[in-house]
Amino acid sequence: MTRYSAPTLTLLLLLSATEARSQTSDIFVPNEVRSAYENGTRSEDGNPGPNYWQNGADYEMHIRFDPVSGELIGSETITYRNESPDSLRSLVLKLMPNLFKRGSARDGAIAPEDAGAGVTLTAVTLNGESLNPAPGGDRVNHFMNGNIVAIRGPVAPGSTTTLSIDWHQMVNRGSHGRSGGVDSTSWFNAYFFPRIAVRDDIDGWDSSPHLGTAEFYNDFGDFDVTIEVPQDYVVWATGLLQNPEEVLVSEIASRYRAALESDGMVHIVDPAALEAGGITAVAPGGTNSWRFRAEYVPDFAFAVSDHYLWDASSLVVDPATGRRVLIDAAYNPESADFYEVAEVARNSIDYMSREFPGVPFPYPQETVFNGLSEMEFPMMVNDVSVEDRQYMISLTSHEIFHTYFPFWMGINEIKYAWMDEGWATFGDYFITNRLYTEEPLRLFGMDMFEAEAGGWNDLPIMAGSGQGKSPAYFFASYPKPAFFYLMLRDMWGEDRFREVIQEFLRRWNGKHPTPWDFFNTLEDETGDSLGWLIRPWFFDYGTADLVLGDVFREGDTWRIEVVRVGANPVPIDIAVTWADDRETELHEPVSVWREGAGSHVIEVPAHGEIRQVVLGNDITPDANPADNRYPPEVP
Ligand SMILES: [Zn+2]
Structure with a gap:
């Protein structure tokens, strides 16, 4: 036998x-991380070090967006805090919309009609001093086809710098990667404003251009954004709407107010309201200015439409304080699956707040907008309409799960996409199998991975998850780390596992954890050496x-x-x-x-x-x- x-x-x-x-914790530790231990910015026990620092910036923006032409005209004042002990020669900016600039490097193709002039800077003011914003200006240096701009300082340690920028660009409408035109009068706008790059204790400035695959690595800050659109358009955005009574007619504004306090679903814009029209306020100048504020978030996105339905409800996520989260969905009436999305989003946030990670949802709002993507932003999701109900639940819960990773946890996805995609995959697996019981869901991507397991694309997770657009990137970022988390949960039991992950969240929320901070926290919390498991999965072929x-x-x-x-x-x-x-x-x-x-x-x-x-x-x-x-x- x-x-x-x-x-x-x-x-x-x-x-x-x-x-x-045999088991040990002696996983590979790169010099950059060893230096962080030596400098005391990070601790070998997985905690932020006594000298941990992190820079940040607040953004006050005024955006004028024309949903007919796609032109976006912006004006922003950035207040940048240099918390590092270093004097900076320059401030490094990322101009992400230049992904669509003619001649820019990018990971994937774009529609020919979207290749254009990119971002035009019309004014740059540094601490009140006006600088020549054009390429060739003596203090505003354009690199990589203008995808990266360095503004010469100096910027003293511990100082606050004020940078004002005026700019304009045409938003892409033929190639909707993660944002852009959805239909003739609906848009999801993300990666749309000049922002200061991250400078951290591990890598210094992140001056990598936005190529289209890597999603986020951003510092945290407060956003106060006014979005001016033609008066018939509704705007949804990161952060709570500050002036519903100014931009909505009174009946619609009162439905919005009701949703802020209601466990039941409020149809703020229902089919009857769409049919009757007159949803938004009539403005003397023909435009309404929608104001949104969000505190301590790593990014800002907004969406507009003049023909979308809007469902909203709210949920107490923290029984101790009674804190509520507004949860809404904005969608094309033709999108059959979207009539249930707000409810699925609400149930997902309930699961996240109470069960796993079991931490009250950390932001006051979450909007799922019916765009053409499958993509998360802080408090905003851009999701395509799908035919399959199980997939809709998995997609909705996956994108919302990203609220914790990477947004609340400030993860560098350019290098470590597994630190957020693995968790979103893990989370949507449990939530979907809770909300949809007709057939079990396998971990997202596991079928595709198993077909190639043992092949060239089966790279160690750490090597694969920074690989740009490739199967190796996908496997290393989604199913493999999600499966790793499942193994920990299985080994430690559900309760212990949750406690350990909650400790990681407690230590690093609002900061920039690296994989070593995560591994070290696992070992510190459990008192267990995990090299025997971490090394083969993350570092070795x-x-x-x-x-x-x-x-x-x-x-x-x-x-x-x-x-x-x-x-x-x-x-x-x-x-x-x-x-x-x-x-x-x-x-x-x-x-x-x-x-x-x-x-x-x-x-x-x-x-x-x-x-x-x-x-x-x-x-x-x-x-x-x-x-x-x-x-x-x-x-
Ligand atoms: Zn994801």
């Missing part, structure tokens, strides 16, 4: 013994591959051997079918591989003869599932 002849098995065991090493070895009976016990061929440890799941059709399911958490063993034997009391043994399940990836059965399938 042996699956393998003895020589083959010996060889496999030898191979596994070399691949699997290798894959997840278990093989069903010997299956044999000794008296009243069956012994089932599982051989670890792949270096990446995974939990063991076995389904035994007995001769009388009874079934026994066996499970071992990933910790069975802690000591680096190459094989593991599971004993099960005999219920007579075994008809079939199947190793693995729908949760755990396996690079070669063909060798997971007893008796073996005959090819």
Whole structure:
């Protein structure tokens, strides 16, 4: 009853013994992180160090947006705080809309009609001094086709700098990557304003241009934004609307006010209101100015439409204080799935606040706007309409889950996309399986990953998740880290796992955690060395591959051997079918591989003869599932 002849098995065991090493925490620590420990900006126990610093900027903006032409004219005053101990020669700005500038480098194609002049800076004022904003100006230096602009300082340590910028650009409408035109009069506008890049204690200035794949790495700040649009348009944005009575007719404004206090769903703009028109206030100049404020967020986005429905409700997310979150959906009446989105969003936020991560939703509002993307922004989501209800729930909950990672946690997604996509994948898996019970959802992306597991694109998570647009990036950012989190939860139990992750959130919310801060916190909180698990999954080449070895009976016990061929440890799941059709399911958490063993034997009391043994399940990836059965399938 042996699956393998003895020589083959010996060889496999030898191979596994070399691949699997004993446990320690000695994962690779790059010099940049070692320096942070030495400088005291980060601690080796996973806490921010005594000398931790972080810069930030507040943005006061006035935006004029023409939804017919797509022209956006902006004026902003940025108040930048240099909290670092360093004197800065320059301030580095990112002009992200230049993704669409003719000749800019980018990860993917854009519609030819969107390639244009990009951002034109018309005025730059630094601490009251007017500078020449054009390329070639003596203190405003344009790099990388204007995607990066450096404004010469100096900026003293501990100082506050005021930078005012006037600019304009045409917003993309043919290639809706994450933002841009949705239909002839609906838009989702993100990455739309000149902003100061992050300068942190690990890498200094992040002067990488926005290429289209990497999503966010931003400092935190307060936003006070006025958006001026033609009077028939409604505006939704990051932050709470400050002046509903000025921009909405009184009946609609009172519905909005009611939603702020209502557990039930309020149809602020229902089909009857759309049909009757007269939703927004009539303005003498033909435009309304919508004012939004958001505190301590890493980004700002807004959306407009003149023909969308609008549902809203609110939810007490923190019973201790009674704090409510406004949750709404704005959508095209043709989008059949969207009539339920506000309710799904509400249930998702309830799950996040109470169950996992079990931290009250950290912002006062969340809007899901019916655009053409699958994309999160602080307090805003841009989601395409989908036909499949399970997918709609998964998509809605996934994008909202990003509120915690990367927005509340300030993650550098340009380098470590796994630190937020893995969590959003993990979160939407549990929420979707709670809200949609007709069929179980597998981890998002797991099917695609399993088909390529053990191949070239199966890179260590740390190597893959900064790879730009590629399957390796996708696997390393979504299903693999989500599965890693599932393994921790399985190994520690749900409650302990939640406590550990809550501690990570407590330590680093509003800051910029690195992967080492995360790993160190896991070890510090559990008192456990996790190098045996972290190293193979995050740093070493290798894959997840278990093989069903010997299956044999000794008296009243069956012994089932599982051989670890792949270096990446995974939990063991076995389904035994007995001769009388009874079934026994066996499970071992990933910790069975802690000591680096190459094989593991599971004993099960005999219920007579075994008809079939199947190793693995729908949760755990396996690079070669063909060798997971007893008796073996005959090819
Ligand atoms: Zn995501």
